[in-house]
Amino acid sequence: MHIIYTMSEQTISARIELSPLSNRILAVIKAKYGLVDKSQAINKFVELYGSEIIEKEANEEYVKKFLEITNKHLAKYRNKKMSLKELDKLCEA
Numbered sequence: 001m002h003i004i005y006t007m008s009e010q011t012i013s014a015r016i017e018l019s020p021l022s023n024r025i026l027a028v029i030k031a032k033y034g035l036v037d038k039s040q041a042i043n044k045f046v047e048l049y050g051s052e053i054i055e056k057e058a059n060e061e062y063v064k065k066f067l068e069i070t071n072k073h074l075a076k077y078r079n080k081k082m083s084l085k086e087l088d089k090l091c092e093a
Helices: 020-032 038-052 060-077 084-092
Strands: 005-008 011-014
């Protein structure tokens, strides 16, 4: 595959060579979602299946909520340790 990158604003232009199967898949995605071109089809494909490869970045609101929950838990329980007996009892329930 030949890829030539050029940066413009927040998008990347790439010249790519597709296999016949890849071309057919992009054509189906383009038709299914009413997209204008294969560039949009590639972006849609990445949107649909990219999260299987990499995780999305956590937004600031999510991080704040996570820290708030963690701080509440630590305030209530501190660094309380659980014995194996307590853990077994908890897991049986």
